[in-house]
Amino acid sequence: MRCLVAFYSRTGTTKKVAEEISKILKCDSEEILDTKDRSGGIGYFKSGKDSTMKKLTELRKIRKNPASYDTVIIGTPIWAWNVSTPIRTYISQNKFKNVAFFCTMGGSGSKIAFREMAKLCGKKPIAALELKTSEVADNKHLQKVREFSKNIV
Numbered sequence: 001m002r003c004l005v006a007f008y009s010r011t012g013t014t015k016k017v018a019e020e021i022s023k024i025l026k027c028d029s030e031e032i033l034d035t036k037d038r039s040g041g042i043g044y045f046k047s048g049k050d051s052t053m054k055k056l057t058e059l060r061k062i063r064k065n066p067a068s069y070d071t072v073i074i075g076t077p078i079w080a081w082n083v084s085t086p087i088r089t090y091i092s093q094n095k096f097k098n099v100a101f102f103c104t105m106g107g108s109g110s111k112i113a114f115r116e117m118a119k120l121c122g123k124k125p126i127a128a129l130e131l132k133t134s135e136v137a138d139n140k141h142l143q144k145v146r147e148f149s150k151n152i153v
């Protein structure tokens, strides 16, 4: 089974988890990159506003066609209790056979984000994983990542 981990990460937490998943599953990965500068305090503010307004953004060109994979594992940080703008855009612009979702967050918002992602994909995820930023920073999330990965293969 061919899997792809596709993720966006503004400050590295979601990227860390994405790298762990692609290592466990020995699968391809694609970092979704935004053309919009989202760094610093102004970037934080813009991102919160974009997410609240369910805006789309202009992404850099993707290298891997998600439609050619059996399962695409989509990772996002939670922004304003919802999916991040770059991942909203990525899902809106692509087609998927099967999907699994993971997110990282300060504390809450995963339920709404996963529901929104399923709606945008037009399908339910085969597995879903929510992690707190603090547990990823303390490396207390690895067992959950292993179990999530097991549910995908």
Ligand SMILES: Cc1cc2nc3c(=O)[nH]c(=O)nc-3n(C[C@H](O)[C@H](O)[C@H](O)COP(=O)(O)O)c2cc1C
Binding pocket: 008, 009, 010, 011, 012, 013, 014, 015, 044, 045, 047, 048, 049, 076, 077, 078, 079, 080, 081, 082, 104, 105, 106, 107, 108, 109, 132, 133
């Ligand atoms: C604009 C913005 C809005 C956020 N909103 C939420 C939120 O609603 N709930 C939450 O738990 N964390 C929220 N966070 C925190 C991030 O989800 C969290 O720090 C995440 O792990 C960051 O992932 P990254 O390092 O991959 O960018 C927000 C962060 C940003 C930048």
